[in-house]
Amino acid sequence: MKEEKIELIKDGKRLSGRGFEELRPIKIDVGVLKRADGSCYFELGNNKALAAVYGPREMHPRHFQNAKMAVVKYRYNMAPFSVDDRKRPGPDRRSQEISMVSRKALDPVILRELYPKTAIEVYVEVLQSDAGTRTAGINAASVALADAGIPMKDLVSSVAIGKIDGEVVLDLDAKEDNFGEADMPVAMIARTNTITLLQMDGRLKKEEFERGLKIAMTGCRKIYELQRAALVEKYSKSGNEE
């Protein structure tokens, strides 16, 4: 099938009207779920992700227990109504992979050895998808983990960069992702500049990669500030109803 060529950059602006290094609008709500130990609702443009954290609690099945540290379980799931065509519900190859890489992106900050034999469960539900859901999921999960009172060395922030019409840009939306040349999600610990997730789909030149990584790191720092502000805000109001 021959794809129609779409112009993704017009007059130095992207289709959404954003600049090359501009994030989509972000909204973060902390503690939105009453039953979970920690939770977070995260919006990145048209992406809507909900994260719930349970635990540390007893690990089931028992034979997956680790006698020295807690086991982190991460489940990334897309709602059937999150995309244009209905998504067949349930885990598939893609969501299993994303669950695994997202867990590994968060692992380095969690002090797992304080809770031997337990499980820390993270559930991320994507309610609406518009490219970059794994990064939205990681951002939400990181805030939800903090909200659950789990000991962590830092928060993890995540954003993607990509290449459209030959330009390296920050935070692709669905159209840019589908018709662009490359997509590269990055997760990092903002304070120490430690990269905890780096994937790439498509091709980038060495210089483009380096520039993209730099832009992504700046983006992560911005997101970190927003995550931090959202957490601080939850307890700045005196006596919130729960």
Next chain:
Amino acid sequence: MYKVVVPGDCISTEVNRAGEGTYVEDGNVYALKYGVVDDRGTIKVVALSGKYMPVNGDVVVGKIAEISFPYWIVDIASPYEARLHKSEFGRGEKIDFGNMCEYLDIDDLIVAKVMNVDVMMRIDLALKNEFKMDGVGRLIEVSPTKVPRIIGRSGSMIRLLKDKCNCFIFVAKNGRIWIKGSSADMDLASQTVMKIANEAHTSGLTDRIALFLDSFKSEKGEG
């Protein structure tokens, strides 16, 4: 107002004063948890949520979850189950496989002391003198991180509660609170406890709670 910190926030450079809820890296003290800073004495981060971690000597309220001779398996609102050995009832008692449930049955509530926690997180409990909760009153559960606030500094808050609510109130370290009194008194007490838990991160709480309780009393007097 206390200062709210998130994991990874740099709190101080006084490495020697780093306390609970913090970690030290490159000569700085960072927050390990999401909570409020307390820097009287050591620099601590008091978490605002989290699970109960048993410590030797803690008095907890437990619920019998399972009977597995010669132990009772007790749920203590923690990621780990605790166990209570039959010898806690004294050597004279003839407790065997069949009659354990006559002493403590499943779902019974007990007051117990954490006797030992080993590296494998096996928790042994010891019974307190008045261990059996006689089925009167109410049990409410709050996050164990709020317990110090409900007790208050040198017991000021809990004294206030007991005085004004006219109830027997027992606060266990694992966040379970046992209230005994008349129905209306218990309503007020549990409502106040939830209020304290929700506002645990604010300062001047004891005074505000005193006002709250007084206003409640005067309302009742007029009506």
